Amino acid sequence: MANILLFLSILALIAGWWLSRQGLASKPWLEQGTTVTLPEASTTPPSKVGLGVFLAVAGSLFALFISAYAMRMQLPDWRTLPVPGILWLNTVMLLLSSLALHGARNAARRGEMPALRIGLLAAGISALAFLSGQLLAWRQLTAEGYLLASNPANAFFYVLTGVHGLHLLGGLVALGRTIAKAWRETATEPLRLSVELCATYWHFLFLVWLVFLSVLTGWAGELIDICRQVLT
Amino acid sequence: MVDVPLGPAGAVAPADVEDVELYHPHSWVTKYVFSQDAKVIAIQYSFVALSVGLIALVLSWLMRLQLGFPGVFSFIDANAYYQFITMHGMMMVVYVLTALFLGGFGNYLIPLMVGARDMVFPYVNMLSFWIYLLAVLVLVASFFAPGGPTGAGWTLYPPQAILSGTPGGQEWGIILMLASLMIFIIGFTMGGLNYVVTVLQARARGMTLMRMPLTVWGIFTASFMALLAFPALFVGAVMMLFDRLFGTSFFMPAIVEMGQPLERNGGSPLLFQHLFWFFGHPEVYIVALPAFGIVSDLISTHARRNIFGYRMMVWALLAIGALSFVVWAHHMYVSGMNPYFGFFFATTTLIIAIPTAIKVYNWILTLWRGNIHLTVPMLFALAFIVTFVNGGLTGLFLGNVVVDVPLSDTMFVVAHFHMVMGVAPILVIFGAIYHWYPKVTGRMLNDTLGKLHFWVTFLGAYLIFFPMHYLGLMGIPRRYHDIADMSFVTPSVHTLNAFITIVALVVGATQLVFVFNLFWSLRHGTPSGGNPWRATTLEWQTPETPPPHGNWGKELPVVYRWAYDYSVPGADQDFLPQNQPGLTRTAPGSVHG
Numbered sequence: 091m092a093n094i095l096l097f098l099s100i101l102a103l104i105a106g107w108w109l110s111r112q113g114l115a116s117k118p119w120l121e122q123g124t125t126v127t128l129p130e131a132s133t134t135p136p137s138k139v140g141l142g143v144f145l146a147v148a149g150s151l152f153a154l155f156i157s158a159y160a161m162r163m164q165l166p167d168w169r170t171l172p173v174p175g176i177l178w179l180n181t182v183m184l185l186l187s188s189l190a191l192h193g194a195r196n197a198a199r200r201g202e203m204p205a206l207r208i209g210l211l212a213a214g215i216s217a218l219a220f221l222s223g224q225l226l227a228w229r230q231l232t233a234e235g236y237l238l239a240s241n242p243a244n245a246f247f248y249v250l251t252g253v254h255g256l257h258l259l260g261g262l263v264a265l266g267r268t269i270a271k272a273w274r275e276t277a278t279e280p281l282r283l284s285v286e287l288c289a290t291y292w293h294f295l296f297l298v299w300l301v302f303l304s305v306l307t308g309w310a311g312e313l314i315d316i317c318r319q320v321l322t
Numbered sequence: 323m324v325d326v327p328l329g330p331a332g333a334v335a336p337a338d339v340e341d342v343e344l345y346h347p348h349s350w351v352t353k354y355v356f357s358q359d360a361k362v363i364a365i366q367y368s369f370v371a372l373s374v375g376l377i378a379l380v381l382s383w384l385m386r387l388q389l390g391f392p393g394v395f396s397f398i399d400a401n402a403y404y405q406f407i408t409m410h411g412m413m414m415v416v417y418v419l420t421a422l423f424l425g426g427f428g429n430y431l432i433p434l435m436v437g438a439r440d441m442v443f444p445y446v447n448m449l450s451f452w453i454y455l456l457a458v459l460v461l462v463a464s465f466f467a468p469g470g471p472t473g474a475g476w477t478l479y480p481p482q483a484i485l486s487g488t489p490g491g492q493e494w495g496i497i498l499m500l501a502s503l504m505i506f507i508i509g510f511t512m513g514g515l516n517y518v519v520t521v522l523q524a525r526a527r528g529m530t531l532m533r534m535p536l537t538v539w540g541i542f543t544a545s546f547m548a549l550l551a552f553p554a555l556f557v558g559a560v561m562m563l564f565d566r567l568f569g570t571s572f573f574m575p576a577i578v579e580m581g582q583p584l585e586r587n588g589g590s591p592l593l594f595q596h597l598f599w600f601f602g603h604p605e606v607y608i609v610a611l612p613a614f615g616i617v618s619d620l621i622s623t624h625a626r627r628n629i630f631g632y633r634m635m636v637w638a639l640l641a642i643g644a645l646s647f648v649v650w651a652h653h654m655y656v657s658g659m660n661p662y663f664g665f666f667f668a669t670t671t672l673i674i675a676i677p678t679a680i681k682v683y684n685w686i687l688t689l690w691r692g693n694i695h696l697t698v699p700m701l702f703a704l705a706f707i708v709t710f711v712n713g714g715l716t717g718l719f720l721g722n723v724v725v726d727v728p729l730s731d732t733m734f735v736v737a738h739f740h741m742v743m744g745v746a747p748i749l750v751i752f753g754a755i756y757h758w759y760p761k762v763t764g765r766m767l768n769d770t771l772g773k774l775h776f777w778v779t780f781l782g783a784y785l786i787f788f789p790m791h792y793l794g795l796m797g798i799p800r801r802y803h804d805i806a807d808m809s810f811v812t813p814s815v816h817t818l819n820a821f822i823t824i825v826a827l828v829v830g831a832t833q834l835v836f837v838f839n840l841f842w843s844l845r846h847g848t849p850s851g852g853n854p855w856r857a858t859t860l861e862w863q864t865p866e867t868p869p870p871h872g873n874w875g876k877e878l879p880v881v882y883r884w885a886y887d888y889s890v891p892g893a894d895q896d897f898l899p900q901n902q903p904g905l906t907r908t909a910p911g912s913v914h915g
Contacts (some may be wrong), residue, residue: 091597098550098647105546109531112558114636118532119628136442136523140515143549147511151553154600158557158593162572239569242588249564272870311846 092317093160097153101146145294148257155253156305159246160318170242172231173307180223181303187216188296191289198282205279206278206285210312213292217262224255224291250302254295260274261291345444356452358444358869360516363451364429365762371422372529374458376837378413381406381828388626390823392804400803401489404473407801409461411476412499415605416438417458419747421765423612424510424548425454427754428517428541430762435538437526437879437901439872443518450516453509461502463628469493476599477803480573480591486567486580500559507552507559517545526860528881532636533900535859535885539636540615544608545644553605558597565589592657598700599650606743607646613641613750614681617703617751619885620753621685623857624700625692628886631684637676645674655726664723676716682711692804693889697855698772702753705780706746713742715789727800731801734794737787745783752779752836758853759840764867765847771839782829789818799840856897859885863899 192260194209228248236244268284275281305308347353352363385406389397398406429447431623433440441447474482486492490499493511521534521542563570563675569585571592576587576832622629629635634836651659651667685707693702716738720726729735752775759767794800805811853862865875879901887898 091600092647093444094554094600096647101550102644109640114532115633116530116532117888118530118632121533121884125739133818134523136519139523140443140519143518144511147515147549147553150550151556153597154554154557154597158561158597161593161596164591165588165590167571238564239571239585242571245564245568245570255595 091157091161092321093157094150094153095195096317097149101150119155135283137287138290141290145291147286148294148296152301153216155246155250156301156310159250159305162242162246163319165242166241170308171231171236171241171247173244173303176223176227176230177303177306180220180227181299183216183220183223183239184299186297187213187220188289188292190216191285191292193287195289198278198285201278203276203278205270206281207269207272210265210285210288213260213288214265215267217258217292218266219261221255221258224251227251247306250306251270254299254302258295261288261295264288264291332727341884344439347871353871358440358448360429360433360441360444361762361869361873362573363447364426364431366451367421367429367454368427370455371418371426372837373733374413374421375418376833378418379833381410382665383827383830385410386823386826388803389550390820396460400703401470401473403803404475405471405489407497408473408476409465409471412503413461414744415476415609416503417461419609419743419751420510420548421454421718422603422751423609423747424517424541424545425451425513427457427537427612427616427758428545429514430758431537431543431861432517432520433524434761434864434869434873435859436521436524436537437860437874437881438520438524439874441727442524443516443519446512450509450513453505453512455873457502457506457509460498464490464495464498464502467494467498468746471496472496473623474499477602478562478594479598480562480565480594481575481577481589484562484574485577497563498796500563500566500815503559507556509731510552511549514549517541518549520606521915526879526881527651529860529900532633532809533881533884535615536618536632536639537615537859539639540612540618543639545760547604547611547643547646548608548801553601553602553610554597555601558594558601561592561597592654595654596650596659599653600647602647602653603650608640609743609747611643612761613706613747614639616750616754617860618681618685619857620699620703620750620757622886622888623757623855624697624703625689625694626888627688627692628888629684629691630687632678632884632886634680636704638680641677642674645670645677649674650657652721652726655723656730661723668721668723672718676731682714695810697756698767698769698776699753699757699789699855699898701776701780702749702756705776706749706753709741709749709783710746713738713746716744723781729794731799732794733790733798733800736800737794740790741788743883745787749780749783752776752871755840757855758861759843760850760867761861761864763844764850765843765845766850766854767843767847768839771835771842773838775839778831778832781824782832785825786822787870789822793818800819819908826875858883858887858897858899860900863901 163170170189190213194206194213197203197205197209228251231244231247236247238245238248263285265288268281268288271284272281301310347357347359352358357366358361374806382393384398385403387395387743390404391714392869394604429441432438461471469490469491470493471490472478472483472495474491478496482488482491483496484491488496489498521538523535564570565572565574565586571589574584574589575585575591603799618629618635649670650665650672651663655664655667659787672890687722689704716734720729720735720738756767756772759765793815794817796812798805798815850867852864852867855862860879860881861869863879864873880903881900882903883898883900885900887893889896
């Protein structure tokens, strides 16, 4: 459970930092009738804050899966499975997708509609390529006899990649709607927020994928060992 | 930062406040069924949650009938008994308490209390309710599925939860239960995002965090905790569903079922317990924190006294919220854990008692020399304090490993958590309904029926659960369908069990008085006016009661003061609404304790 506690500590630090700027030490009962300093009305759109909170929730979900992975892999029946080579290609695809959305975001800020459309489309296609690559990896593993139920390492591989893929699929729905909107609109301004939200989500999912990959390939094993020693 | 003069001369012009574009319903269906108005969603949530509560109440009756009069009711066999236990527990904890506090009170009160027109994502909010309803339907469907609902106990511990010896283990029960929980969590996440972001982003001008009523603080903190804790249950549910459906061994050790070795091995049931309680313990506070917040407001309003130590109350809420994530393993003392591990969790558990004690202390000092009105909401609030202290004290016993180990499998535990997590929050829910019903409907609930409901419920709950502690100390095990005539079971145990059952039947039946009151007062209650309790918080200052779509008419309210200006010296009336400008208090130090 060290992973989830680490994740929550980071969240707690962020929350603590934010709360420390909210005047938690003020004495509201003495304030009325005098000049009170109010924080400037927030200019961040609610959907950005909403996405931020959602990323905390999704992050907590992923951290818990990794916690479960770390606990389960200590048991003697664990047989690490070979990571299919196609995962490296998939990683590149997801990176491209993330970069394309980053480009789209910059294009939206500069007001360049053609670049924005190309960026969005490229991101969508490379994300679909990533998902197909993941399915191929599944088929490859199944063909080689690494079935879901034959070892917990296999089961975790399918579950982790599956959960990550489902989140990306959900993102693709939002991206699809943004792409449709990009072809309806002529100005980039109405699209800017949607594109920024998609880009943030994509970067997050890319980061999560890197973490998952390091866990599945065993690179994170050493780190997990350290975490375990800290806990015990 | 901007300086806003808040005196009478320099009131903030409402035009400065940025208003929001509202969704406007056009038909009856979008107004009352697929509504995006948080107030309608709140009533939908509350209605469904209270209905589930009634089902769970009947289930508890059936359990009590078996315990009080074993063997008399032949249809309650061991399997049925475990199914009743499981469904009663899960329904009450997740589908009633969580849904009612966050989905019900959260939806109704957050926008009104922070001065917003609605939640920030109304469409997602609507989805949240319908997904919750789907989760409830899936759960209730398991009563009609082959094999009936799961009888794994509300903690659903593997391996027994998915084996054939447990009702529903190899049939539909456990699958529907896990599916329903996953659906619930998805729906809750949608709602929870709304509650949190609305508090963060949609507060009225002048509503700093430290001017928010404690109700909003409680619901806000609890929503945030729930958002982070429910994923643990989700992960556990996904993995157990895989174990059950696809034969994986996340939680399943090598095991022999009905004489046949299963094809699983190596799994860790303990892993599930960690995941479950990583959700399960914060869940206690997800229910308790909104109750703390609501009770603070009820006490302050009905004692006409500002809340004592507001800052401490806020800090304590946050401290409890944070600490509740590092105590989960105190539910697992008997799982054979490393003693140092147990020591660590016993320590964190006892530390939580400090912020909790601060809250109780502050409630009592709020009441001290207050002008206490023994209205029905106040009665329930006072009963909550007593009950929570009672339940909390037995928590100190069970939080210590050496005491917990012998008591863990006895009725003492049942008595403890029903006091602290069952009765206490339910008392707050009742108090809150009596308190806010006039705002929701424009009419008061009947006072005589309310007092009858209160006294029977309050005294009855003590008659049920106090003797249960004694049964626990006698060594009477929980989870047993029939304790029969073991040598340590004295005749008094049987008499006591029968007594508890009879009281439970009476208390349960009295809840029908409450349900009747809810419907009867809808048409026949005394018209309440906009602010019957003369309260300060914003929801009582709406131009119309019940508040229409958009809450505030043309102009959003502006907040000039904190939520607890009661009995201010020099003021015309004994309360100053949060949106009332002007009037400086002459000697603040003399009023505030």
